[in-house]
Amino acid sequence: MHTRRLVKRSILGSRIYAPSPTGDGAPVTGVVQAVKQENRDVSSTAAGARRSVYTVLMQDGSLKEFTEEEIAAGFNHCAAKGPLKSSLKSSSNGSSESQKAEGGSLSPEAAEELRLADVKRIGRDPDTRSVSLLEQKRKVVSSSIDVPHARRSEEEDMDKVTAAMVLTSLSTSPLVRSPPVKVNESGSWKDNGSAGPFTPSSNSSSGGYWSWSAPSDQSNPSTPSPPLSADSFKPFRVPSLGGVGPGPAGPEDPSLDDQDGSSLLFDEPIPRKRKNSMKVMFKCLWKNCGKVLSTAAGIQRHIRTIHLGRNCDSDCSDGEEDFYYTEIKLNTDSVADGLSSLSPVSPSLLSPPPPPPSPLPSLNQLADSHRPPQSSDTKEPQAGGTTPLSRSAPSALYLIHTDHAYQATAPVSIPSNSSNSTSSASTSFTPTNSSSFSISWQSPPVTFTGSTVSPSKSQGFGEQRSQTIAVLSSPPRATTALSRKVRGEGKKCRKVYGMENRDMWCTACRWKKACQRFTD
DNA sequence: GGTGCCGGGAA
């Protein structure tokens, strides 16, 4: 796999056709061993200003040097069938490919110049970036010295490492995509240029990709339509620059390694989220808009026309609209699981119903995945200092969990006058995402000074807003504790996870012992 | 009736 990739992407080791030393016109084959560079004009960095000299290991074992013109001549001579063609074609992409193919030139330096320019301009083309990275590494290794075979194996290892890094970093959530400032793990390439990473470029978003495998993958119903994926996968690649970027990366790495091995290398333009039945929507972050569309092109068009007031099509886009929308992933599986299995989440979900000023960043994705798209127009994006995704999290959670079935039946008892003060008390467990469960507090029962509140469910209409605060005062039964351990009043595994998720209980609960997870 | 969990038994 990697070997194949190396062969396809590197001119080193490629078999080429070189002019016959005898001058009879019949080209001979050789293997490129090294690439030297001769600067004819140092002041210019244009492609034509540099001339590359290729050290070619000929069939007879001799080493000869050829200029790229000579090789190009040989290449053109046998272009239709030579392996060099495929190598060249595989190692290039997009516009640079066409330029290279037209001239028959295979100077990796020139190609790299073009690619770097493209990367700066395009920014989101992952393959361009990865190829650029590979070629930069190759440049470091072999730009001016002959590279023996041993070095090439080392280079191959480096490529593997690079590929692994790319694979790993690709698993980071696209939601960490943040506007233009990104972390560069090195200064070797600068694609966080002024235009930002998402400048739509027609030649890169549509024309530069091969269609060798995309149709089959795109047939997955949970993936966006092909235009969307062609346009939307690029943000997914952006975090790769961070290398060890933040985000929920871990669990998906194996799958990426398993199934992305080939597809990534061949520019598979599909975001690899279908394992979790991801459905990616795009939400407009423009203030008071919140429009959600299913395609990146659509949301871009929406922003461009509605908010930016541009009537021209994508050709005149400068990519600014990319900063005004975000992706929201609708994980159908996780939504179903989250609503059915009551998997534990942060206790901060029990925060009071009015959206607190400080949102819950760690729950953004959960909130977004729980939020149905049509609910997005009920929230109002606040263009404050918060991240786009965190803006809607509290209200969304509130909406979602208010509808939870458990809330309708669970007892809600609120201490008469201490409900507010108890919000600062520390609970003894980690509650679940359903806020309706009763809570036993670690604070002593004297907090409630004898007036143990009877579990009254009808406390007026105003209490409906407080149903997300489920507070059950613990009666001072500790004083009446007998030989038998006082029964815990808090949530137990049985309550939290339910009978259907008994495997999620703690061991003690499974064995009908005192709960060890939610101790009182 | 539901729930927590003690006590005891089986493997």
Next chain:
DNA sequence: TTCCCGGCACC
């Protein structure tokens, strides 16, 4: 020791 369950107290 692990696992399971009858049964009791509590709600």
